[in-house]
Amino acid sequence: MAQISVSAISNSNSINQGCGSVPIVRRTANPHPNVWGLDFIHSLKSAYGEHCYRERAEKLIGEIKCMFNAINNGDGDGYLIDLLERLLVVDTVERLGIDRHFQLEIKQALDYVYRYWNERGIGCGKDNSLVDLEVTALGFRLLRLHRYNVSPAIFAVVFENFKDESGQFVCPPGQANREITSMLSLYRASELAFPGENVMDEARIFTTKYLRGALTSISDWNNNRNLGQEIKYALENPWQKTVPRYEAKRYCQIYQPDNAWLGESIHKMPRVYNDKYLELAKLDFNIVHSDLLEEMKNVTRWFKDSGLPQFTFARERPLEFFFLIAAGTFEPQYAACRLAFTKVACLQTVLDDMYDTYGTLDELKLFTEAVRRWDLSFVETLPDYMKLCYKVFYDIVHEVAWESEKAQGRELLGFFREAWEDYLGGYMEEAEWLAAEHVPTLEEYIRNGITSIGQRVLLLSGVLLMGQLLPENILQQVDLPGHPDKLIELNCIISRLSDDTKTFQAEKARGELASSIECYMKDHPGSTEEEALNHLYAILDPAIKELTRQFLNPHDNVPLPCKKMLFDETRVTMVIFRDGDGFGVSKKEVKDYIKETLIQPLPM
Template sequence: MALFSVSPSVLSSCLKSPPNHHVKLSNTSLPSLSRRRLNSFINKASITSAETPIRRTGNHHPNLWDDDIIKTIQEHQYEDSHYKERAERLIAEIKDMFNEMPTAKSGKSCAENAFEHLVMVDKVQRLGIDRHFQNEITQALDYVYSYWNDCPKDLNTAALGLRILRLNRYPVSADVLRHFKGNDGQFLCPSSLSEEEKIGSILNLYRASLIAFPEENIMDEAKAFAATYLNQALEKNNISSHLLREIKYNLEYGWHGNLPRVEARNYMDIYGENRSWTELADNKEILNLAKLDFNIMQSVHRRELEPILRWWKDLDLDKVEFARHRHVEYFALACAYAIDDKYSVYRSDFAKLCALTTIVDDVYDTYGTIDEIKLFNEAVKRWDPLPPKSFPENIKIAYKAFHMGVNESAQAAEKTQGRDTLPYTLKVWEAYLNALTKEAQWIVDGYIPSLEEYLENGVPSSAYRVTMLQPILTLDAVLSDDIIQEIDYPSKFNELLCLSLRLKGDTRTFKAEANRGELVSCISCYIKDHPESTEEEALDYLKELLQKRLKELDWEYLKPDNVPTISKDYAYNIGRSYQLLYKERDGFTNSNKDIKDLVTQLLLEPVAM
């Protein structure tokens, strides 16, 4: 069995033919690339070193972050001691707020008490400051869970509690929502609520419905109802600006394409617009801490970015012009969920390995000939520190940087794990490169596999595993081999993360890749299996398949097991960060739009205090 494979159970359930797919082939069913043009690409990729190859390129836009970024990141620093002292005072005050929340002895009903606890937890989590209050959050949610099955709840409390308890790994059933579903399919709110209060309840219902497990039909019903209700509310456009903004944000980002620091930055503005919210003294203090904490950590992250920029230049990676230069973007993604100061090594490791993986991907996908690709594989298997002499200079640069980066990452992991993890890591890289080689050979041969064959190879070639494993090993959790296998191969958790990335990525990249001569994708393979289907039907099928796999992934992520929470959280959030990159387009390739804005927001622009 290959190191990477898709289990028969996953693939067999993936690849059942959808009903009513027998529709005439439209003119746009397959990515438009003529056979003559494809043969031209194949011939160019096949030229040996005896001739000068005419190489394919992705025509990627250049690095967006020139030397002037250094000047920018050295401004507006928030690491002075008086900022940290102020933050500590606010943290202490908010801990007091947690301790003063009502209990069973307060005279209030258990439903009222539970709602207050949930709202407090929700605020600090949405604003990205929950890491300061882990003990307080645990105590609050233990209290809520102890009364969860006994006290009556309204829709707002039920939806809020279901989402928060589930995400914090309390075993709660989605059946709690059935109490609020009428015979007409509507979910019911108390008639005494104002229009905006009803919308707020339905918004919480929508957010809860996104954390769904397989076969939870009530969650599908809740999502469909809530999405329709919220979109209708947007069309009426007669609600407050902060609520309007909150609805748009949640509908756009959902859960799987969201990240903690992105959400926090948006909710600072959403809450800041809500005067009735900020007029409450407790809320004002929470918002002040969120802004201050964001700016303090942004200063930390800026300081960490400087050595990454030097690393890029020192290794001459700026001279590898055929490849995507995305080291800054990857670092910003790491900062979007790995917030804490103590995870500096993780952030740096993740950014460097992702940047190197992208360059290697561009060697295999476009620039390298099939002979060079095979030589690259052989050099990695021997773990040669120097590249083959026949490589052109830019691939030599890429290979040297790759070799050094993997070694340095292994050394960082050894400090945490107390053992050499490089042999294990190299097996992971070999499997990834073998998968890329197979895809390159398909291009040379003009071969389009079945969807099952494509996904079996496409899961490892998604690159999730090689960008996840080494950074995870630098965290402050020692992982034995059997625990590693619960988040890495052969776990279903890892398999579903890889598969979801492959499915999401192909729906965003297949047209651009086809124009470069890369005809093989989930879409073209599906159409090969179902010749009378259209491109639109293939996309619909794959999107539906992705949603099913994401539900399975959420169960694998949130179910109880022996994996340290920090390791599993970060492994899962890497997957969410890639989903975010593919939210609107291929953000790996086209980072000059929303991803550029993300970098600016997270790394360059402090929050106005």
């Protein structure tokens, strides 16, 4: 195909079209420039890619496996705390972000704990008849995270100890240190609630109130363990709204490799708490950081040469989109997933800004028709600036489809084309609403918004390149449009509403009338923005619980790495929209997350 001219693209808000005599007035969101310069990214270096560091990491992995196996084999005199020791070593490697090296050992430890699990709870050891709330809550959280069948009904009995004569929850006066740490453990367990588990909701409400009160009365003994800091962080950062890679780095910075504290008791556990875990965690973080650094250089180099920076009306966020996937799916074997995901996300941003603000309705109709035809010759009917856009779009879609076909061993081009047509059809409907100054019903808006958020085509572009075979019958267990119990559909719902609750005011200022807030207020005359937001949060909360249930569902046939990728991408998306539009304005909180997870290594 002949080289497409992009001379019509300029920094101006108007571009001459047609006969060139009448300028077209265009809307723009005035995005801030790319925060991460190409020269800066390519100046970053890391020594941790060298063989000596990987060799040391392998040695530490072997030594920790020996300690893990000694615990699992019951060596030594730890029989009085055999359940606690297994739970704590699993919790340690998971929170330090090194659990992928010990999957067999983790399974053996949790199988043992599950063998002695009962609905009354557990103590520190299998022969200990005294049920311990802190150990039980830790056991529940880890067993549920690993898809064991555990019921939260055990906590209903425990709650009776915290009720007054009228049945109301009360915080006992003079909160003991042991009670505080038990409540923190229970709070963390309650974050894994599934829909309909009322006792977990009750636990969450009660422990939140309890821990907020405890912050004002934590003893000096507990302050030495940074307990107050841990409580404050846990309350401000719900588990589903945290960045996995950031959490691992943070735990490395507060981990204390000395003794195991359980309430006010000290347990000597050298096989659980020692310097080797921390050394491996820091080394592993930096080795992964070194690998991701090279990928970031490749991504930014690709972006510069892709033609996308020529669309000056659009946001340039290549590193932000790489962060979106790499902050959860960081393992070396998923490099192809990360690259395809980032390319598609960068393309989507140009399309989003073109349909949302820059393009006229007539231009967008032409572009949408070109997408339906999948015919490069049709590009000649498009305005000049859209010609390059369509060429880049066409190339990226087909590149990802072909790579996916090679990975999956089946035809997928038609599947991808249909997904992209649906996605851009959603954009087109929103553009028509805007042109007609139409505000749809909330139901209509959400139904279309689940498609126009673009998450389905984005996630599919990554998950099919994870080295896991996903035949149609398996893929449909996570991707079946219109079914709100599927992981991808849930991601779309959560992403759409997380976006809307933080961006509706800026969008309204740009003249966009249709947002979930405005649609709710139209459906309910006289209602306020606060009431509309509360309604959306009431939709979000059960969707997040259903997302958790589907991720932890042990009865499907979807490879766990694929489910984890879909789940973690949702978590990072919620973080990006937690304090505002983290893609539109990425030079604040999101920039700090990127610094911590992708730019700065851990001091050894």
